[in-house]
Amino acid sequence: MNRFAAFLDRLAYEPGRNAKVRLMADYFRATPDPERGYALAALTGALSFANAKPGLVRTLIMERADPVLFALSYDYVGDLSETVALMWPAPPAHMRPNHAPLLSEIVEGLAETPKRDLPARLAAWLDGLDDTGRWALLKLITGSMRVGASARLAKTAVARLGDLPPDEVELVWPGLTPPYADLFAWVEGRAERPETNDPVPFRPVMLAHALEPEDFAGLDPADFSAEWKWDGIRVQVVAGRGEDGVHHVRLYSRTGEDISATFPDLAEALDFSGALDGELLVRKDGRVQSFNVLQQRLNRKSVTPRMLKDFPAHVRAYDLLVEDGEDLRERPFAERRVRLEALVARLGGVDPAAARLDLSPVIPFADWEELAAARADPASAGAGPDADAVEGVMLKRVDSLYVPGRPKGPWWKWKRDPHTVDAVLMYAQRGHGKRSSYYSDYTFGVWSAGPEGDVLVPVGKAYFGFTDAELKEIDRFVRNHTVNRFGPVREVTHGPDEGLVLEVAFEGLARSTRHRSGVAMRFPRIARLRWDKPPREADRLEALEALIREG
């Protein structure tokens, strides 16, 4: 574990893609099975430990450290796992376990440790590791490991051990499980290519590039098919009969995470054999609900019958990757679309699946102006009552093959313009992790009439959208204009003539009882700093309320 941790630590600091691949390939080459396999699993997100919560980590350190020193340290470091890893009181050498635990021992141990024994087991591992080892272990078990290396990059490094193209590894990947001894044996030329016998494997998804205005010049409308970009969750639905004769249905997120358990209502309703690409939505009363409604269903461990009834899940299909064992990814989009339409039609009719699966319609257009008009007003361009769930349009070349990754050219996404509002910075909070010494979380407000004249009411909080240079500028403003401190939060000057105006972009608004202003923003981010604008000219709450009424 210590060696894996040191490697991970180095990887996390390395900014260059090629250097990252090299570090990973070096590690895989120099590390025996099954250690390297579990390392690969950690890098690709294939390990998950449901039992360990940050609360457990906090309890362990509180039993061993002075609470005041812990609080001061946590405030300084800004990250729980790291703070605990650094200040963990290691026992004297003669009382330490006689060897540092291996990654494989930890992975296998976590799988077999009952929940009640976990604190003691974890403490013993922490005692046996060095500080980097402790950091990696705590990050792993709390699920907050971020080393800036994608699963794709890790597979690229594996492919490099055998001079294979990375896609070769992608192709066999779906059927493999940690610690991947068969995969390493194959890339190193010691064994045959592993066969997959998973009847419902994930296929790496194809992603679109964001379309910029200047891109249109090089694009011919006749080459493209357009459809709505739905504001839901991209899913891959894979269904099929296994060797055991049982019909399996699996729902994957776009990163390949199996999310079937959260949506049992869908899994039951989709009776076909193949893999399709679509958007997960909540459809109720004959219309697609907003993302806020869908959120009620996400990240739930257990799904109550009530939730199933109140928020019925739905898949709106837009591509067909595999049908009855036939891989369609090498066929052009137009052909796949015809097959998809036939499949959805077949599943419709008396089949109850009809209510759970439908087709994402194609938007007819002759030129970019016509498509722009549809994008601006989806309701009258075919989206009808579902227009609220449209966040733009997708453009797909009719001849595009289904290629994993984000190839530039075949697919484009053209989002609707976000809403913006000019708001005044009211409070700033220090960030965590990389930003732990910066004031990087901003609460902003708009004007509203109060009993004694206009006052600012907070309408949202944003912590991204700005550049590193802008972050420094805002941070300096916050430090120089603090009027009050509440722990890590500072209140800054905000009056009609003094203060900082932020142009905040957001995707949508909803009524909220949690916020004093009565509105909640979806996906707010800082679009621009308006140093030029006096706060008195910032927007008013009435403008936001009008937006909700229009919506």
Added chain:
Amino acid sequence: MRPEDLLRPTPRGLHCPVGDFYIDPVRAVPRAVITHGHSDHARAGHGHVLATRETLDLMAIRYGENFAGSTQAIAYGESVEVGRVRITAHPAGHVLGSAQMALSWRGLTIVASGDYKDAADPTCARFEPVPCDVFISEATFGLPVFRHPPAATETAKLLNSLAVFPERAHIVGAYSLGKAQRVMALLREAGHEAPIFIHGALTAITAYYETQGIPLGDVRPATGASKAELAGAVVVAPPSAITDLWSRRFPEPVTAFASGWMRVRARARQRGIELPLVISDHADWDGLIASIAATGCSELWVTHGAEEALVHWAGTHGLKARPLHMVGYGEEEGEDTPPAPESEAS
């Protein structure tokens, strides 16, 4: 008689009213006692300076021969009477020439340790705990998250990276007085014999270390070296130089930084460091509390750094403790202060 009768914090620095001198004053004073040569402790323009020979030499290198009206050298173990106060110098283990100044008067002893570390360092004499009534400690790394690993494991990290990326220059940011020379000496101890290239700002001090019998091997100026020479080489530079235009001349540089702050990942990331090396010239948390305990003091005064945590620790261990809230230390780029962006002033 209270310890404050012998030594008290003032805006100019710690003042001894009995001998009428200041320790590491931040402004020009008639009589100064200087613990070590870092510019936030050793300033130019004092009337008279008492310090070790090495510290006086280093001040002359930095500020010119006329940095003070007059000077007086004190050796480790030597005592000097100033007024009715006896001042004795002891090694502080921080950088070459660094000294703890023990002040004795009417049976009372106060040790002003300046900056110190208890870990071994091939470039300076090792810290000695000095029995005293009041120990004045820094608290730069006064939080239990700061535990510096053995320096050899950090140099091994650097040498390992050189082996994985033999075509890339490895630029190591290190404070120009002390840390830079220590990094070079550590690399030599680890068996690294290749030429080490240095930034121009390190030339004079590095040459001085060599004259004091600290061999640093084949050290060459980075300026003028060819890309082929710099590929796979270690380049040592002041921290401010490693991310500025100066570093662009190097082939695909790996930026390393040798500092105790590198222990905290966010600090390394904020500076864009790819290879953090936790090598510090200050005591870590364990070092601070072990050193304080070893003095047998009954009272602890804490100068700069994480005073709150160290004072809290002292309180839970039966020691009378107070923060001195000294200002003016860590204003120059040095390890006393966290690397930019600035940490909280509050």
